Amino acid sequence: MATHAAAEPKQLWLGGAEPMKASYGKLMMWIFLVSDAFTFSGLLIAYGLVRYSHPAFEGVPAEFVFSTEYWPVPEKVFEAVPFFHGYQLPLVFVGIMTFILIFSSVTMVLAVEAGHRNDKADVEKWMLWTILGGITFLGSQAWEWGHFITGTDKPTIVTDIINGVQVTKEVFGANLHVNQYGPQPFADFFFFITGFHGTHVTSGVILNIIIFFNVCMGLYERRGHYEMVEKVGLYWHFVDLVWVFVFTFFYLV
Amino acid sequence: MASEYNEFIEKDGKMVAKPQTKAIWKTFWILLIITVLEFVVAFSLPHHYHILKVAIFVGMTLIKAAYIMGDFMHLSQETKGLFWTILVPIVFIAWLVLALLLEGGFIATY
Numbered sequence: 001m002a003t004h005a006a007a008e009p010k011q012l013w014l015g016g017a018e019p020m021k022a023s024y025g026k027l028m029m030w031i032f033l034v035s036d037a038f039t040f041s042g043l044l045i046a047y048g049l050v051r052y053s054h055p056a057f058e059g060v061p062a063e064f065v066f067s068t069e070y071w072p073v074p075e076k077v078f079e080a081v082p083f084f085h086g087y088q089l090p091l092v093f094v095g096i097m098t099f100i101l102i103f104s105s106v107t108m109v110l111a112v113e114a115g116h117r118n119d120k121a122d123v124e125k126w127m128l129w130t131i132l133g134g135i136t137f138l139g140s141q142a143w144e145w146g147h148f149i150t151g152t153d154k155p156t157i158v159t160d161i162i163n164g165v166q167v168t169k170e171v172f173g174a175n176l177h178v179n180q181y182g183p184q185p186f187a188d189f190f191f192f193i194t195g196f197h198g199t200h201v202t203s204g205v206i207l208n209i210i211i212f213f214n215v216c217m218g219l220y221e222r223r224g225h226y227e228m229v230e231k232v233g234l235y236w237h238f239v240d241l242v243w244v245f246v247f248t249f250f251y252l253v
Numbered sequence: 254m255a256s257e258y259n260e261f262i263e264k265d266g267k268m269v270a271k272p273q274t275k276a277i278w279k280t281f282w283i284l285l286i287i288t289v290l291e292f293v294v295a296f297s298l299p300h301h302y303h304i305l306k307v308a309i310f311v312g313m314t315l316i317k318a319a320y321i322m323g324d325f326m327h328l329s330q331e332t333k334g335l336f337w338t339i340l341v342p343i344v345f346i347a348w349l350v351l352a353l354l355l356e357g358g359f360i361a362t363y
Contacts, residue, residue, distance in 0.1 A: 020335040030335065034342055041346040045353050052357030061300050075295065091295065098288055106281045109325045110274060117258065117270040237325045241318055248314040252295055253307050 029231050033238045036200075040242050043196060044249050047189045054183050066156040072182035074251050080147050094251050097140045098243065101201075104133025105240040108208075112233045115226025120215065123229060127212040130236065134205040141198050148190065149173050156180040190250070197246055200239045207232045280324045287313050 020027065054071045057064055064076050075090035082093070107129040114122030151173025158171045158178065171180040174187035181187065211232050220226045258270035294309050323329040328336060 020332045020338070022331060022335055027335070030339055034339055037343070038346065041349065045346075045349050048350070049353040049357040049360075052354055053360035055361065091292065095288070095292060099285070102281070102284050102288070105321065105325055106277060109277050110272075113272060113274060113277065117272065119264070119269040119272075121264060122269075122272065234326055237321055240325075241321045244314055244317050244321065248291070248310050252291060252310050 023227060025231050026227065026234070029234045033234065036238065037242075040196070040245070043189075043193050044245060047193060047250065050185045050189065054185075066181050068156075068158055068179070068183055070182065072186060074253070077148075077181045078144070078251060082143055086153075091251060093140070093144065094247065097137055097144075098247050100133055100137045100140065101240050101243050104130050104137065105237055107133060108233050108236045112226075112230050115220070115229040118221065118224075118226065120218070120221050123215050123220075123226060124212070127208060127215060127229070131205060131208045131212060134201055134208065134236075138198065138201055138205065141194065141201075145191075145194070148187075149175060151180050193246060193250060197239070197242055200242065204232070204236050204239050207235060276324065280320050283320055284317055287317055 018024070018027075022030070051071055055069070057070045057073055061073060061076070064073050066072060066076075078094055079088045079090040080093065081087070081089045081096075107126045111123050111126035111130060114126060151171075155170035155172050157168060158180070159166060159168050160178075161167070171178045173180055174190070176188060176191065178184075179187035211228055214220060214228065215226070220228060258273070260271040261268045262271050263269075291310060291313055294306060294313075298306050298309075322339075328339060
């Protein structure tokens with residue numbers, strides 16, 4: 001008994017045991033997600049810095065018009081919904097997108113639960129729903145980008161200085177050079193933050209498809225556990241978690 | 254894991270445990286209701302309560318984050334060591350928020 005107790009700590013440090021009772025892959029996924037959280041925080045906090053260094057719109061929301069003089073009110077920028085052209089539906093479409101992503105997070109956690117029970121058919125079903133949810137979200141984001149770039153029916157009059165000469169021009173939509181909704185950084189941050197998040201969703205969908213394929217081929221059933229589903233699940237929930245913050249700090253506040 | 258289950262069903266000639274998804278759906282409804290409440294707050298509170306609004310949004314976002322990390326990512330079921338390894342570095346983010354938002358306010362005034 002004494003020899004057994006002496007041998008145990010030695011074994012711990014030789015890599016025979018899992019630190020913090022999590023497998024290597026799971027632990028590293030968590031550490032990666034912490035580092036990724038810092039990247040997203042950097043982007044969102046930079047947005048906050050630039051926003052607070054611009055004057056805010058001081059009037060009644062009903063009288064809000066687009067101008068490069070002050071930071072726009074987000075709910076006035078994001079009020080378009082597909083097939084409802086001309087209606088003012090503030091934040092409705094982004095609310096639908098939030099719902100889609102939260103729901104795909106639920107189907108992901110259901111896939112993980114099915115993996116714990118080694119229920120191959122259920123894992124397949126819920127992984128497929130998660131992939132569909134991710135693709136739907138990406139499609140919605142593509143539409144939102146398209147709308148943001150194309151702009152509203154009426155242009156905004158923007159005064160710009162080109163080669164030292166003051167020029168007044170009509171601007172529709174936004175890109176990295178002009179922005180009809182407000183100061184230029186507003187459009188830049190929109191593209192960078194939602195774009196960086198969209199890139200994460202894209203890679204999450206690709207990872208989910210790879211794992212879904214492996215589940216269908218019976219790889220994890222032969223292996224005896226579905227931990228790979230859990231690991232991509234962690235990534236997928238993180239993408240949802242980031243969206244919760246983007247939704248609040250970019251669209252709501 | 255298998256010991257947690259006591260009800261089994263037959264599927265494709267194999268016995269599999271019955272799903273236990275009650276807690277998952279409960280978390281889903283909580284997340285959905287908080288999101289709906291955020292919309293209600295965004296459009297019902299008058300706009301001059303801006304700071305109160307922001308405080309409510311931040312609070313609700315943190316509650317949602319806690320549910321996603323604790324329940325969906327199973328962080329609450331991990332060991333205390335892993336739990337704090339993930340959560341403690343977030344302190345740096347809180348500091349950066351404070352530092353840069355104050356800085357932004359100063360840029361606006363000067």
